Structure formats: C-alpha cells, structure tokens
Amino acid sequence: SSRDVIVGDQWLVLSRIGEGSFGEVFEVQDIDTLRLYAIKREPLDVRSPQLKHESIMYDILAGGRGIPQCQWYGEHDDFACIVIDLLGPSLRELHEAVSFISLDVIVQLGCQMISILEHIHRRGIVYRDVKPDNFLFPSSSATPMLSVVDFGLATWWRNPATNKPYPQSKRRIKNKTGTARYASLNVHRGKTHSRRDDIESLGYLLLDLILGSLPWTGIQARNSKAGWDRMKELKEETLLTDLCAGLPQGFLRFIDYARGLRFSDQPDYDYLRQLMRDSLDR
Structure with a gap:
C-alpha cells in the first residue's frame, strides 16, 4: 500500500508471499534488527480460528529439529497474527x-x-x-x-x-x-x-x-x-x-x-x- 504497515510495533510488512486455506502469509522485517520473518494472519471472525492454537503448538515444539521459532502472536486490524522464521x-x-x-x-x-x-x-x-x-x-x-x-x-x-x-x-x-x-x-x-x-x-x-x-x-x-x-x-x-x-x-x-x-x-x-x-x- 501507499503507507508502511507495522504490526505489533515491531514488524514492518514488506510483501505478500503466500496464501493457504488457513490464512495469508507476508514477509516482514524486524524494525530493530532488520532481520526478515514471515507473518501469517487470519480474520478474527473466522468460523474455526487456527492461529492461537498454532502459536501454542510452536511453543510446545520449540527447539526441535525442523521446527521454526514463533516470534510473536497478537492481533492487528481485525486479524490474528503469528510471526515465525522466514523459510x-x-x-x-x-x-x-x-x-x-x-x-x-x-x-x-x-x-x-x-x-x-x-x-x-x-x-x-x-x-x-x-x-x-x-x-x-x-x-x-x-x-x-x-x-x-x-x-x-x-x-x-x-x-x-x-x-x-x-x-x-x-x-x-x-x-x-x-x-x-x-x-x-x-x-x-x-x-x-x-x-x-x-x-x-x-x-x-x-x-x-x-x-x-x-x-x-x-x-x-x-x-x-x-x-x-x-x-x-x-x-x-x-x-x-x-x-x-x-x-x-x-x-x-x-x-x-x-x-x-x-x-x-x-x-x-x-x-x-x-x-x-x-x-x-x-
């Protein structure tokens, strides 16, 4: 868009990189470290919400081989969002x-x-x-x-x-x-x-x-x-x-x-x- 979108006061949205049955995925940049991550979002009014559950799963599995790290979970503009490692x-x-x-x-x-x-x-x-x-x-x-x-x-x-x-x-x-x-x-x-x-x-x-x-x-x-x-x-x-x-x-x-x-x-x-x-x- 014509203006910068920053999610959670930390994640600058750069571009859309994918879409699945459970939400859209964007590339974002940490405004402090400049490192790149992926953010996934779903509407808060979706019939069967997934992202809160998904963030819990990432936390339970953290540190395992092949498990991306979940950096943040929160809400932004009527969407639930999670930020994970960019793959x-x-x-x-x-x-x-x-x-x-x-x-x-x-x-x-x-x-x-x-x-x-x-x-x-x-x-x-x-x-x-x-x-x-x-x-x-x-x-x-x-x-x-x-x-x-x-x-x-x-x-x-x-x-x-x-x-x-x-x-x-x-x-x-x-x-x-x-x-x-x-x-x-x-x-x-x-x-x-x-x-x-x-x-x-x-x-x-x-x-x-x-x-x-x-x-x-x-x-x-x-x-x-x-x-x-x-x-x-x-x-x-x-x-x-x-x-x-x-x-x-x-x-x-x-x-x-x-x-x-x-x-x-x-x-x-x-x-x-x-x-x-x-x-x-x-």
Whole structure:
C-alpha cells in the first residue's frame, strides 16, 4: 500500500508471499534488527480460528529439529497474527519445478521428515496434515534441511497433564481432518488420528515424490465427501506391490509397517530411517 504497515510495533510488512486455506502469509522485517520473518494472519471472525492454537503448538515444539521459532502472536486490524522464521520454497514447489528427483535426495528428505515427526510425536502431538506444501526448505542455505509449518490441525495424542494416551474413539468420525491424497486408510475409515497415520501419510508423500504422482491424484468428485470416499476405494483396491513396483523394497515396507501399527503403538523411527537408507544400498 501507499503507507508502511507495522504490526505489533515491531514488524514492518514488506510483501505478500503466500496464501493457504488457513490464512495469508507476508514477509516482514524486524524494525530493530532488520532481520526478515514471515507473518501469517487470519480474520478474527473466522468460523474455526487456527492461529492461537498454532502459536501454542510452536511453543510446545520449540527447539526441535525442523521446527521454526514463533516470534510473536497478537492481533492487528481485525486479524490474528503469528510471526515465525522466514523459510523458502516447499516440497510441493520443488516437485512442480523438476521432472525428476533422485533417490538419494528423496531418502535424505525422508529421513529428515521422519525425525521431524518423531520430535512432534515425542512432545505428545500428532500432526494430522502431512503433505508436501507443509515441508519447507531454508530461505537461503546450501544444505536442504527441511522445516515443517502449519500446525493448525495438530492435536494431542496423549493428555498433556498426565502424559497418558487418549483412548481411541469408538465413534466413527464423519468429518475427516487433513489432506485426502495423503490420508491413511484408518483416517479414511473414520478412526481417530494417531501417530501411525502421520507415518502412513509420509509414506504416500515419499511415493508421490519418487513416482511423480499417485494413482488417486486428480480425482474429480462432486464434493469433498465424494472425493474422500473415492480415494479411500482406490487406496484399498491398489496393491502395495503394484503401487511400489520397480522401487526399492524399503518404500513398500514403510507403508506396510505403518498400516500394521495399532492405534496406541509408538512407531519405530530408527527402523523407518533404516528402511530409507537400505533403499540406497539395494
């Protein structure tokens, strides 16, 4: 605009850099240090507010590998806002920009994402929206170390007061959470999201990167429910041996392992990383 916008008496808004289902993102500059950050905003009157919850998630996960630091949460001009570390392009943007990603790069990125989810899970949280849009590279670095953003859908898998796991709900969940393309079979079937579902979703994300697409990519449906239902059918009908044909066995074993976990099981993250590394050796 024609005038400078300063949020929270500290953050000078420079330019808009993105927009998602839960708000707009702008690049901002700290007026004292001149360092660059990202600010995300959502209207205060939005039906299902996310940013206050997201700021709490960042605080709980602070210090973990791949977790950006939340610098500030507050309100400005009828918007809730959070300021986090400025990051670069996402895995989705990489996927769209190149026609081929080498196996060694996918294995490296896969191991990083496993470690990020391990930290999230160990803090008692399940992420619930594993997708390439939410894993970002640094804004400027020669080393492709991923970070994860967008914790609006994240929730507790265990009671933060007692550290005891919440029981699996016996009621079938009708309104699904997350992104259908990468959702686990258990989430499709209306079961409560748990750590195993983050891992299965990561398996689909890795296959998407290495194959270029998934059999259920691009499904056309009259509404969201029909789309979720059709993707569920395709995931149930597609044999893992066909889905992973021509790939190292580690990718098939990754998804097969995730599907075999029970609701309250803790995934074996070391085993999952080893499956990825073994894919290079074989």
